[in-house]
Every structure is written in C-alpha cells, then in structure tokens.
Amino acid sequence: MSQIRLDPYLQRYAGRTRGMSASEIRALFAVASRPEVVSLAGGMPDTTALDYDAVAAVFEEVARSFGPTALQYGGGQGLAELRERLVEVMAAEHVPGHADDLVVTTGGQQGLDLLAKLFCDPGDIVLAEGPSYVGALGAFSAYQAEVRHLAMDDQGLVPEAVGDLLAELAVQGKRAKFLYTVPNHHNPAGVSLAPARREQLIELAQRHDLLIIEDNPYGLLDFKGAEHSPLKALDPERVCYVGTLSKIFAPGIRIGWIAAAAPLRDKLVLLKEAADLCQSNLTQYVAERWLATQPWRRQIDEFRELYRARCQSMLEEMASELPAACSWNEPTGGMFVWARLPDGVDSRELLAKALSARVAYVPGGAFYADGSGHRELRLCFSFADAERLREGIRRLAKVVTAEVELIHAVYGGLPPREAGS
Numbered sequence: 001m002s003q004i005r006l007d008p009y010l011q012r013y014a015g016r017t018r019g020m021s022a023s024e025i026r027a028l029f030a031v032a033s034r035p036e037v038v039s040l041a042g043g044m045p046d047t048t049a050l051d052y053d054a055v056a057a058v059f060e061e062v063a064r065s066f067g068p069t070a071l072q073y074g075g076g077q078g079l080a081e082l083r084e085r086l087v088e089v090m091a092a093e094h095v096p097g098h099a100d101d102l103v104v105t106t107g108g109q110q111g112l113d114l115l116a117k118l119f120c121d122p123g124d125i126v127l128a129e130g131p132s133y134v135g136a137l138g139a140f141s142a143y144q145a146e147v148r149h150l151a152m153d154d155q156g157l158v159p160e161a162v163g164d165l166l167a168e169l170a171v172q173g174k175r176a177k178f179l180y181t182v183p184n185h186h187n188p189a190g191v192s193l194a195p196a197r198r199e200q201l202i203e204l205a206q207r208h209d210l211l212i213i214e215d216n217p218y219g220l221l222d223f224k225g226a227e228h229s230p231l232k233a234l235d236p237e238r239v240c241y242v243g244t245l246s247k248i249f250a251p252g253i254r255i256g257w258i259a260a261a262a263p264l265r266d267k268l269v270l271l272k273e274a275a276d277l278c279q280s281n282l283t284q285y286v287a288e289r290w291l292a293t294q295p296w297r298r299q300i301d302e303f304r305e306l307y308r309a310r311c312q313s314m315l316e317e318m319a320s321e322l323p324a325a326c327s328w329n330e331p332t333g334g335m336f337v338w339a340r341l342p343d344g345v346d347s348r349e350l351l352a353k354a355l356s357a358r359v360a361y362v363p364g365g366a367f368y369a370d371g372s373g374h375r376e377l378r379l380c381f382s383f384a385d386a387e388r389l390r391e392g393i394r395r396l397a398k399v400v401t402a403e404v405e406l407i408h409a410v411y412g413g414l415p416p417r418e419a420g421s
C-alpha cells in the first residue's frame with residue numbers, strides 16, 4: 001500500500017524543524033480577524049491611539065533630512081543615535097545600560113531568537129515561567145532546547161520553585177543554559193514579580209551561576225504608573241535585557257534591542273549580521289526621531305490609561321457574566337487577563353464553540369511547552385474598545401455556561417477522565 005505523504009519535502013527538513021508548528025495564535029488570526037468576531041486573542045496594542053500628525057511629521061523629517069542614509073545599509077549593532085535614545089527609554093524604568101551595550105533587533109522577538117541561537121544546543125535546558133510567552137517558546141524550540149516550566153502565583157515566579165529545580169538539576173549533573181522571565185505584567189499570566197522575589201531570584205542565580213534573560217515589553221504599561229525594579233539593575237552582567245518599542249510606540253516599526261555584557265554583545269552582533277546584515281535603517285531613523293522629537297512619555301501615559309479603562313470594563317463584565325467556577329487574575333498593567341475555566345472544561349476544545357459564537361481567545365496550552373494549560377485561556381484587552389470587550393465576554397460567558405450545563409446534564413458532574421490525563 002502506498003504511503004500518504006502530505007508534505008513532499010518532509011525528508012529534507014533539518015531535525016530542528018521537527019517540533020515547529022504554527023502557533024495557535026497564528027492559526028487563530030485568520031478567523032479572529034473577521035469583523036463579526038470579537039477577538040480577545042492576538043496580543044495587539046491599539047495603534048489607532050497614536051497621534052498620526054506626529055507620526056507623519058516624523059516620517060517626513062526622516063525622508064527629507066536623512067533620506068539617503070535611512071535608505072542605505074547600516075551597521076550590525078544598530079544606529080548609534082537610536083541606541084542613545086533607547087538608553088533613555090530604559091532609564092525611564094531605571095534599567096542601567098550604555099549605548100555601546102545595545103544591539104538593535106527586529107523587535108524583541110528577534111532578540112529572543114538570537115539569544116536562543118547563541119546559547120542553545122539541542123537538548124539544552126532552559127527555564128521559563130509556566131505559562132510563558134508563546135513567541136519565546138517558539139524561539140527556544142527552534143533550537144531544540146528543552147523548556148522546564150517554573151510555578152507562578154499572583155506574585156509572579158515562585159523563587160522556591162526556581163531553587164528546587166536548580167538543586168535538582170545540580171544533583172543530576174545538569175545545568176540550565178538560562179532562565180527566561182517576563183517580570184512585569186507577564187504575557188500571558190498578567191502578573192508582576194514581587195520586589196522581594198526579585199532579590200531572591202538574583203541571589204539564586206548568583207548561587208547557581210545562572211544567566212537570566214529579562215524580557216520587558218510591558219513594564220511602562222503599569223495602570224498606576226508604578227515602577228518595577230529591574231532585574232538588570234540588580235546584576236547587570238548576569239542579566240541580558242530584551243526591550244522593544246512595540247507596546248510603547250508601534251509594533252509595525254519592528255524595533256527591539258538587547259542590552260548585554262560586552263562579550264555577549266559582540267557575539268550577538270555577529271549573529272544579527274548573519275541573520276539579516278542590519279536592522280532596517282529606515283525604521284531606526286523613524287524610532288530615533290520619534291523618541292527625539294515627540295512626547296513619547298505622554299503617549300505611553302495615554303496607552304496606559306486606555307488599557308486600564310478597557311481592562312476594568314472587561315473585568316466588570318467577567319465578574320457579572322462568567323460562571324462562579326471561573327477564576328482570573330486582576331492585572332495591574334500590560335494587556336492580558338489569564339483566566340481559568342471550571343473543572344472539566346477544556347479551553348482548546350471549547351474554542352470551536354467560542355468561534356461559532358463569534359468570540360476568540362487563546363487556549364492556555366499555547367503557553368506551555370509541556371502540554372499543560374488545558375483549563376486556562378488568555379484574554380487580551382488592549383485592542384478592542386470597551387463595548388466590544390463587554391460583548392466578547394458576554395458571548396464567551398454563554399459558551400462556558402452552556403458547556404458547564406452540558407457536563408452536568410451528561411455526567412452529573414465532571415466528565416470521566418481518561419487514564420493519565
């Protein structure tokens with residue numbers, strides 16, 4: 001009998017591509033972007049909130065004053081003038097750094113990819129929060145790293161979990177290549193690492209000589225403007241810091257950066273050049289002029305206030321509409337609520353019904369490398385306006401309520417579990 005081969009190139013792919021599959025978020029985008037669907041899925045900032053007269057002025061200045069250079073190749077490390085400005089952005093959060101330590105990347109995402117390429121051989125162990133940012137998991141899996149998740153609670157990563165795993169690895173004669181963490185307004189968990197835990201984490205890292213990757217897209221999006229003390233400030237050599245303008249200006253310009261110790265920076269520049277020669281000079285100039293000439297701090301305040309109000313609307317609707325057995329955290333910033341469905345309701349299985357009811361979310365499983373997260377889901381409040389958010393929650397609540405009733409009608413309680421599930 002002839003074998004059915006769906007992909008004629010299957011035999012040719014490198015082994016490292018084996019674990020790669022389209023993220024659930026990408027697969028969802030097609031359906032979720034239909035106008036009749038309220039999407040609480042993709043993690044998009046609201047770019048309509050930008051001042052487009054200001055944006056146009058910046059684009060015009062770049063074209064008129066820097067045109068030939070902006071349209072030319074640039075250096076692998078990134079435009080020096082922009083790196084100076086990015087140091088100012090970091091300073092707004094008390095993140096220490098010098099323009100020489102920075103490598104400009106195509107968004108924070110490329111920073112994560114380059115760091116994984118720099119550190120990970122197949123089978124290497126990487127520590128990450130459970131749940132963890134789906135794009136980071138994708139980058140780590142592309143280099144065949146093995147992700148070990150660490151427990152979180154409403155105060156963020158649990159230091160005891162880090163200590164226990166590091167001790168366990170030491171007993172086995174193994175070492176983690178690094179710990180990847182999003183300490184501020186975590187995607188997807190929506191929580192921030194408590195101040196005392198930051199100190200504990202750094203102490204543990206020092207004791208076990210663990211490298212830390214601190215990914216911080218959301219630190220400036222605290223609803224009250226509260227400041228978080230950066231891990232990078234506690235141990236600048238040990239912590240590689242990944243920043244991005246995506247959530248505080250615009251993801252479309254694809255400007256991110258890594259601030260790393262000098263030897264790492266030099267390697268990262270080589271990797272960056274191998275990947276794409278250099279960052280787009282055009283968008284680097286746009287970013288530089290935006291930061292140099294526009295009230296970017298005020299713009300961030302506007303994003304913060306917009307997202308705070310939307311988050312509040314969504315939480316109010318969740319409290320009034322979702323069944324009591326659901327739970328969720330109350331974010332203090334960022335763009336996401338992380339919710340838990342009643343026992344027995346699987347967020348991945350429920351998604352088809354939710355989409356039929358014209359609401360989209362991301363099932364929790366997308367944020368774990370180990371297949372957990374069945375009852376959880378991520379809801380994004382930054383993109384849709386308050387009315388649509390409320391409508392989306394009402395639709396979701398109907399679907400969840402119907403599912404809970406179905407389970408009770410059929411099983412009189414929880415559905416029977418399959419062995420091992």
Ligand code: PMP
Pocket residue numbers: 043106107108109110133135182187215217243244245246251255256
């Ligand atoms: N890290 C985290 C935690 C994110 O949520 C995102 C964007 N969703 C990124 C990195 C990458 O964003 P970008 O490449 O647009 O900078």
